[in-house]
Amino acid sequence: MMNPLHIPPFHAGKGKPLFFILGPCVIESRHHTLYMAEMLTKMANELSIPFVFKASFDKANRTSIHGFRGPGLEEGLAILQEVRETFHMPVLTDIHDAGQAKAVAAVVDILQIPAFLSRQTDLLAAAAATEKVVNIKKGQFLAPWDMKEAVNKCFESGNQQVMLTERGSCFGYNNLVADMRAIPEMQKLDVPVVFDATHSAQLPGGRGNETGGMREFVPTLAKSAVAAGADGIFMEIHHDPDHALSDSATQWPLDKTFELISELKILAAIIRS
Structure with a gap:
């Protein structure tokens, strides 16, 4: 088991500083993605935080067939490669089937691994086979301890560079609840545990043809997760969330991100001392 993990240029996990996974939900365009990467890189440098940039080339799990999905694999990877080479930070993106793993890992x-796919054996094994770090989002339908077998699928495929992300659990219809006990429970598997503060504020399908959410609770959820001992915080960030092409109800505003991260960093220092 590798805890902490090495995500060049930093280490994440046990005994290491709180790290952040930040970026827009989906690649809306090359220009927008590069702009967001530039703004978040400047912020991360000013705050001296370990930072991973995230954006999805395809959002396969849409409420409606008409929902915006992104540019697709080829164009999306070209944009992510440009981000990585321009701003020199680690980059994260989702894969949805085993056939994507090798191409994505090259970039x-x-x-x-998206939450709804967290039990898919072939997908987990293909991701592990790339020898890259694998971030498995806990399914909304799974108990924290159920993630043991998802982790083992990667371990037994020859890759111990695994981390888990809590993103809320189904709570009746069109609702999620974030159980902070999930963080220490999943840390018992000796892997770093991240908390996804924006997806945990979702109301799945809450707008009928798209997912709703309660963005105002993102800071409360993020602070609670830091207090519960999360190793990292995941937040989707957008310069104009209300007009974002995906997850417009829960992405956190870029102009409020510096303040929130500053508070989370201070809280983490207090908790960890």
């Missing part, structure tokens, strides 16, 4: 540092 990014972390392969992310």
Whole structure:
């Protein structure tokens, strides 16, 4: 088991500083993605925080067939490669089927397994086989301790560079609840645990043809997760969330991100001392 993990240029996990995974939900365009990467890189440098940039080339899990999905694999990877080479930070993106793993691993540092796919054996094994860090999002339908077998699928495929992300659990219809006990429970698996503060504020399908959410609770959830001992915080960030092409109800505003991260950094220092 590798805890902490090495995500060049930093280490994440046990005994290491709180790190952040930040970026827009989906690649809306080359220009927008590079702009967001530039702004977040400047912020991370000013705050001296370990930082991973995230953006998805395809959002396969949409409420409606008409929902915006992104530019697709080829164009999306070209944009992510440009981000990585321009701003010199680690990059994360999702994969949705085993056939994408090798191509994506050639460009990014972390392969992310979406929550609804967290039990898919072939997908986990293919991601692990790339020897890149694998971030498995806990399924909304799974208990924290159920993630043991998802982790083992990667370990037994020859890759111990694994981390888990809590993103809320189904709570009745069109609602999620974030159980902070999940963080220490999953840390018992001896892997770093991240908390996804923006997806945990979702109301899945809450707008009928798209997912709703309660963005105002993102800071409360993020602070609670830091207090519970999370190793990292995941937040989707957008310069104009209300007009974002995906997850417009929960992405956090870019102009409020510096203040929130500053508070989380201070809280982490207090908790960890």
